[in-house]
Amino acid sequence: MTVDLSLEPVLGALNYIAIAFFAATGALAAARKNQTIVTFVFLGLVVGMGGVTVRDIMIDAPLFWIHSNALPIIAILASILVWFVPASWWRENMIDWFDAVGLAAYAVYGAAKALEFGVDPAPAVLIGCIAAVAGGILRDVIVGETALVMGENIYISAAFLAAASFIILTISGVPLSLAGLIGALAGFALRGAAIHFNLRLPAYKRG
Amino acid sequence: MTVDLSLEPVLGALNYIAIAFFAATGALAAARKNQTIVTFVFLGLVVGMGGVTVRDIMIDAPLFWIHSNALPIIAILASILVWFVPASWWRENMIDWFDAVGLAAYAVYGAAKALEFGVDPAPAVLIGCIAAVAGGILRDVIVGETALVMGENIYISAAFLAAASFIILTISGVPLSLAGLIGALAGFALRGAAIHFNLRLPAYKRG
């Protein structure tokens, strides 16, 4: 399958959206720990660009942010914005909602980029999931919180839904942009419903 | 030294064994935290394939699981199996024993794959050790437990014994499969003895 993401403005937009929202979650995590502006920006960069750095290394693509100043700048601006917004404006679980946007967008974009670099459809879904969750794992590990992937809510399933539905639609001949939009919306809807209604899969019981 | 692992069924078997057992430790770690089936599979994939992903990136090899669907499928099946086995069947320290199998097998296979990609014998031992411990570190960091490498028992030494004895035997002209078998058994025996007899190296004392 030949994919050229530079011709797909909708998928490109998902990339920018994910960077901005994930960077904001890094800055919000810094805010929770009463960090300085430098740590806001550092965590913004790590979370905004961490998952996709792991993705590009795995598919052997040149690191996207070495060749595009726009992307780190978006992460830095989003982090600084969080610093200046009064804390009282944020709802308690805003970090979960922002993370949900980034999760859905990176799952789709990561799977699309894997296709572009010649990865088969099945491992491309896996790459999308890893790109979607790795930034958040880095965030939670560095700030010393329980990783969101270990939470009780539906989380990885939403990334999987986004990446898998995008790949299946694309294979079925749906145009990339439409497939990307549907995949991202499906993943975000599932994760959003999980946050809002506290949806859970059945958990393992010992003994 | 020219090494072609595709001609070495014994070493290939070590690879499959390590993926299955490490994946099971990821699922067992998920069980300890009462996670869902999705987190079981996610941790199974991360632990089963984490160490070798780090290895392939370091030696600049193409990621093995992008070109072999068999390997992720083994990790997924092992994780699902853990989900369905009644918890009462597991002995308390089963995770340590499964980890010991994966540790010994990946140390040997990691060192062998480094040789195949032109790495010198000494750094190949190091690559083997990293491949052996990285998956477990990822597991322990993500679930929020103390890393096994920080435990009091002999652990890294066993990975080192496996990788180093394999490399020394191979350099000495022992056939790869035999060297691999001896190295893996030696590493597993040392780690197993450490678990069973609670063997410890002398620890640092302050003051």
Place this chain on the structure above:
Amino acid sequence: MTVDLSLEPVLGALNYIAIAFFAATGALAAARKNQTIVTFVFLGLVVGMGGVTVRDIMIDAPLFWIHSNALPIIAILASILVWFVPASWWRENMIDWFDAVGLAAYAVYGAAKALEFGVDPAPAVLIGCIAAVAGGILRDVIVGETALVMGENIYISAAFLAAASFIILTISGVPLSLAGLIGALAGFALRGAAIHFNLRLPAYKRG
């Protein structure tokens, strides 16, 4: 900009210094947790070579320690030295001071190596910062301590100062060795002042 680090003994020295001091912080972290000599050496290797491994993977350079036995040997020797030095000789915050040396040296050397591999100046500063902080983050995450990057003191700013001043001076035509020396000293001076005088940037306040 054409940079050939093999012709720059001052920058090469920064590389060796950083490995030795970062490895020592890994061993000191192991000492705090009463670990064995094997864990001392393991953490010494991980911290001494972790940041630069991440760096080389990001700029797509061959892993430096696969082609130079000298570097792992330095990390191992530094770790063993820490094991044999009586604990009473170490001041309580020696780990912070050693980390400060490694931080400043790797920030400069990482930025220089990024230039050598064709990275533009702005992302080269970012690569330098990541190379400077990644080893310490790995150390703190593996031993289970709060990451130094999350501390209240000035930390990332010092890495940024070192990398950015080196890059700016180099672009301005200052010889590489002099620029490297000034950058590293500036970064170390800022971090040292932060440790000694407990300097802090203003932190985010909630509510």
